[in-house]
Amino acid sequence: MRKKRVGPVLPLSIVTAVFLVLVFYPPSLEFLLRLMFPTRKEVLYSRAGLPLLLGEHLVIVLVSSVGAAVIGTCIGIFATRPSGEPYRGLLSDLASLAQTLPPVAVLALAVPLMGFGFKPTVLALFLYSILPVLRNSIAGLEQVSPELKGAAAGMGMTGMQILMKVEIPLALRVMFGGIRTSIVINVGTATVGAVVGAGGLGAPIISGLVRENPAFVLQGALAAGFLAFLIDQYLAGAERRIMRTYGMTAE
Amino acid sequence: MIELQGLTKRYGEKPAVDGVDLTVPKGEVCVLIGPSGCGKTTTLKMINRMLEPTSGSVYVNGKDVLRVKPETLRRSMGYVIQYVGLFPHMRVAENIGVVPGLLGWEKARIAKRTDELLGLVGLDPPVYRDKFPRELSGGEAQRVGVARALAADPPLLLMDEPFGAVDPLNRMVLQNEFVRIQRDLHKTVVFVTHDLDEAIRVADSIVIMREGRIVQHDTPERVLAGPANKFVHDFVGQDRALKRLARYGVREVMTEPAVVRSGNLAADARDLKLKGGPRYAWVVDDEGRLTGWLNLGGLADGTDPRGAVTETDASRIGLGCDATLREALSRMLSEGIRAMPVVDESQKVIGEISLKEIEKITERVEPA
Numbered sequence: 295m296r297k298k299r300v301g302p303v304l305p306l307s308i309v310t311a312v313f314l315v316l317v318f319y320p321p322s323l324e325f326l327l328r329l330m331f332p333t334r335k336e337v338l339y340s341r342a343g344l345p346l347l348l349g350e351h352l353v354i355v356l357v358s359s360v361g362a363a364v365i366g367t368c369i370g371i372f373a374t375r376p377s378g379e380p381y382r383g384l385l386s387d388l389a390s391l392a393q394t395l396p397p398v399a400v401l402a403l404a405v406p407l408m409g410f411g412f413k414p415t416v417l418a419l420f421l422y423s424i425l426p427v428l429r430n431s432i433a434g435l436e437q438v439s440p441e442l443k444g445a446a447a448g449m450g451m452t453g454m455q456i457l458m459k460v461e462i463p464l465a466l467r468v469m470f471g472g473i474r475t476s477i478v479i480n481v482g483t484a485t486v487g488a489v490v491g492a493g494g495l496g497a498p499i500i501s502g503l504v505r506e507n508p509a510f511v512l513q514g515a516l517a518a519g520f521l522a523f524l525i526d527q528y529l530a531g532a533e534r535r536i537m538r539t540y541g542m543t544a545e
Numbered sequence: 546m547i548e549l550q551g552l553t554k555r556y557g558e559k560p561a562v563d564g565v566d567l568t569v570p571k572g573e574v575c576v577l578i579g580p581s582g583c584g585k586t587t588t589l590k591m592i593n594r595m596l597e598p599t600s601g602s603v604y605v606n607g608k609d610v611l612r613v614k615p616e617t618l619r620r621s622m623g624y625v626i627q628y629v630g631l632f633p634h635m636r637v638a639e640n641i642g643v644v645p646g647l648l649g650w651e652k653a654r655i656a657k658r659t660d661e662l663l664g665l666v667g668l669d670p671p672v673y674r675d676k677f678p679r680e681l682s683g684g685e686a687q688r689v690g691v692a693r694a695l696a697a698d699p700p701l702l703l704m705d706e707p708f709g710a711v712d713p714l715n716r717m718v719l720q721n722e723f724v725r726i727q728r729d730l731h732k733t734v735v736f737v738t739h740d741l742d743e744a745i746r747v748a749d750s751i752v753i754m755r756e757g758r759i760v761q762h763d764t765p766e767r768v769l770a771g772p773a774n775k776f777v778h779d780f781v782g783q784d785r786a787l788k789r790l791a792r793y794g795v796r797e798v799m800t801e802p803a804v805v806r807s808g809n810l811a812a813d814a815r816d817l818k819l820k821g822g823p824r825y826a827w828v829v830d831d832e833g834r835l836t837g838w839l840n841l842g843g844l845a846d847g848t849d850p851r852g853a854v855t856e857t858d859a860s861r862i863g864l865g866c867d868a869t870l871r872e873a874l875s876r877m878l879s880e881g882i883r884a885m886p887v888v889d890e891s892q893k894v895i896g897e898i899s900l901k902e903i904e905k906i907t908e909r910v911e912p913a
Binding site: 439441442444445446447448449450451452455459460463464540 | 593595620624628629630633693
């Protein structure tokens with residue numbers, strides 16, 4: 295039954311290595327950009343090195359994604375308990391609403407309250423990315439068949455044991471998919487943080503736009519794109535490993 | 546022992562179960578049966594408190610179940626459901642080990658018990674213990690379901706259409722296995738089904754329910770021989786004589802077979818004839834295995850009996866010793882013969898069933 299997985303065009307390890315070289319050995323990136331923009335005097339964003347920007351970017355993504363994953367999952371679990379069921383529709387609607395708010399608008403609203411920088415950026419990303427987590431938690435937990443939960447209860451499991459031993463393991467794939475989506479969204483969207491001075495890979499993009507230097511824009515966009523791709527691929531690998539321990543093939 | 550007293554479950558105005566009184570003695574299989582919506586499953590679910598009664602009470606070994614915490618209560622009863630309910634993310638061994646795990650058994654003890662149970666339900670432990678449920682056939686999954694219910698050796702088993710999702714052939718095998726296991730384990734079992742043949746096969750007593758009430762509670766023989774009213778009469782159907790036959794195993798009814806050895810055909814045939822013997826005899830080889838039959842009736846004195854022998858495949862006319870009289874009758878009718886040899890696993894002839902013996906059984910009326 296197991297489908298043979300089609301290997302990627304380039305092994306993930308090589309893509310990762312290329313990415314790391316470009317980030318941590320600036321001359322390589324500079325060489326590349328000079329090839330593409332031979333007439334530009336300045337091709338490398340100079341105010342901060344890529345390793346620092348990457349670090350800032352990762353911290354923003356990490357904090358907002360962990361927040362969205364934890365809170366979204368908890369709300370999802372609550373909404374699928376008998377006591378939370380009446381609120382399920384309301385909670386899903388709220389999460390959908392949060393995703394319709396453009397992060398830039400959230401930033402604009404949050405800056406007067408929270409100041410510039412890290413905090414409003416994390417809030418905007420958190421709100422923007424909680425929906426996939428919540429939606430997938432509810433969908434995943436809902437799809438566990440009532441017969442199975444009945445069997446678990448009939449064997450003498452408590453509500454908590456049914457959740458931990460039956461529902462979550464069976465919903466894990468879908469739940470994890472939501473978290474993965476939310477992280478990838480955040481890697482891309484975190485670039486807007488540069489608008490309010492949160493740094494990150496958005497900084498060269500903003501600067502490039504202001505100074506009309508496409509080389510800057512490209513290096514920020516390239517790095518963010520690479521990063522999103524790599525994180526997605528590594529999470530997919532982790533997902534496959536988790537599924538294997540539960541005997542499910544991950545297509 | 547299980548005792549239900551005035552057990553009632555109401556959904557709104559309409560009672561699903563209406564004042565049921567029932568005693569299931571220790572070690573007996575009580576089958577609840579009736580058309581859908583008669584309240585049989587609802588009754589079952591009130592025993593382990595999957596549903597709470599509106600009124601009335603359930604006593605298990607004299608204890609009111611409403612005074613026991615539901616989780617504790619359920620861990621002390623095996624529970625088998627129609628959809629098997631094996632956890633797809635757990636291996637077979639983990640599935641069987643769920644209740645022992647909840648009860649805090651040690652890993653080694655659970656592993657030992659798991660293998661023991663796999664053996665009991667006829668699954669080879671090294672082959673099956675590490676499989677996932679999706680790698681099992683319907684029948685195998687159902688066996689694992691039974692093993693899981695037996696895991697912590699509960700004195701009580703609740704079975705809700707346990708073989709309902711299995712094809713008819715496997716179903717019969719599972720029923721026979723269940724009867725075999727129950728013969729050794731003597732659990733107190735409440736068994737819900739809508740299949741009368743199944744009820745007759747496994748029950749010590751049958752409870753026929755209709756619209757939440759018990760219509761008749763009796764042994765299978767008596768339900769079939771003397772339906773309490775028109776409803777039961779219609780429910781058991783016109784072929785109840787045939788159904789009764791399913792209660793009897795051929796082993797209990799078979800008679801001494803008339804056998805001739807193929808190596809000693811003429812002498813054995815003559816002996817049987819002298820005894821004023823039967824019209825047929827089974828031909829066996831030196832090991833006692835069935836090879837054919839001899840038409841003694843058509844055999845004139847002094848002729849070579851070899852001409853009257855019909856070689857046949859033992860699997861065609863031999864009845865397995867686990868078969869019921871109903872199967873025996875059906876086979877006789879389809880083969881157009883009046884008697885069949887009963888053979889053991891190695892095809893040795895151990896007995897004989899004739900139409901005459903079956904008639905005797907159907908004429909026998911159980912005292913009410």
